Amino acid sequence: MLSPVTWRFTFEPSGTQRHRQPAARTAARTHSCLQLILDGPDRTWRFHLRANELWSPEQERCASINPVCVDLADWGATEAALQEVGPIDLLVNNAACANLQPFLEVTADQFDQSFNVNVKAVLHVSQIVARGMKARGSGGSIVNVSSQASQCALRDHAVYCATKGALDMLTKVMALELGPHQIRVNSVNPTVVMTEMGRLGWSDPIKAKTMISRIPLGRFAEVDDVVNSILFLLSDKSSMTNGVTLAVDGGFLAC
Numbered sequence: 001m002l003s004p005v006t007w008r009f010t011f012e013p014s015g016t017q018r019h020r021q022p023a024a025r026t027a028a029r030t031h032s033c034l035q036l037i038l039d040g041p042d043r044t045w046r047f048h049l050r051a052n053e054l055w056s057p058e059q060e061r062c063a064s065i066n067p068v069c070v071d072l073a074d075w076g077a078t079e080a081a082l083q084e085v086g087p088i089d090l091l092v093n094n095a096a097c098a099n100l101q102p103f104l105e106v107t108a109d110q111f112d113q114s115f116n117v118n119v120k121a122v123l124h125v126s127q128i129v130a131r132g133m134k135a136r137g138s139g140g141s142i143v144n145v146s147s148q149a150s151q152c153a154l155r156d157h158a159v160y161c162a163t164k165g166a167l168d169m170l171t172k173v174m175a176l177e178l179g180p181h182q183i184r185v186n187s188v189n190p191t192v193v194m195t196e197m198g199r200l201g202w203s204d205p206i207k208a209k210t211m212i213s214r215i216p217l218g219r220f221a222e223v224d225d226v227v228n229s230i231l232f233l234l235s236d237k238s239s240m241t242n243g244v245t246l247a248v249d250g251g252f253l254a255c
Helices: 024-030 041-049 051-061 075-081 108-136 158-181 196-201 205-212 223-234
Strands: 090-093 140-145 183-190 245-248
Touching (some): 090 108, 108 140, 108 158, 140 223, 158 183, 223 245
Parallel strands (some): 140 183, 183 245
16 A cells, blocks of 8 residues: 655646646545645646635645645756655656647747756656656556547647657656556547637637547547546556556547
8 A cells, every 4th residue: 555645746847738638626525635836837837827716725624735836847946846856655647738730830939948847847757756756666657638639640740749659768767667666657549629729729619520420429638537547547446557558538549
């Protein structure tokens, strides 16, 4: 059994925010007194500005929630911010950005920003956390939030698809190398998720119909669909699950 969870940092990527991953903040409501709220770029930024408005219910139940905002694209700042954080037994790498362009219009800056946040930051944060897990000999679980875009080409998603493909392979190598230390590493790979931004981006019924027609269950994912999968992979209920990419896509990738 893992020791009580102590998660104490949120993520704030740099640059323009075009997309965010589903919010893992629901974990604080469904899994009593987790001490870290993870969220995607735009919600983390709003939390930074209006913490009491967004987080008072969770803070009432778990007064020790202690957010740390850091630009994950900045290697040195991330290292410094996490020095005093821990011990950490469970980690969700949930921050991401997506600057969507046609392949022929991708710029070097957009490429670098996406890989810095979506891949390099995951590697770095996971290194810091996994070293602590290894030193304590306590084991642990890491979940990387990937996407169905890692395994299916999507128009205007050349860089985003590439980052998520890289993240899936990083997940597998982490599972291989950290497994002997009883540290499990898995990813969840959602379809479109009905976050606030997801609803905004897919509110056009014509656009939504094209994607939904490829999902056998006939709907997009809700935030809780992803959160529940993450909680399963973090928990001892998945103690023999390591190195998997868990599709949360209603069957999209099966077709």
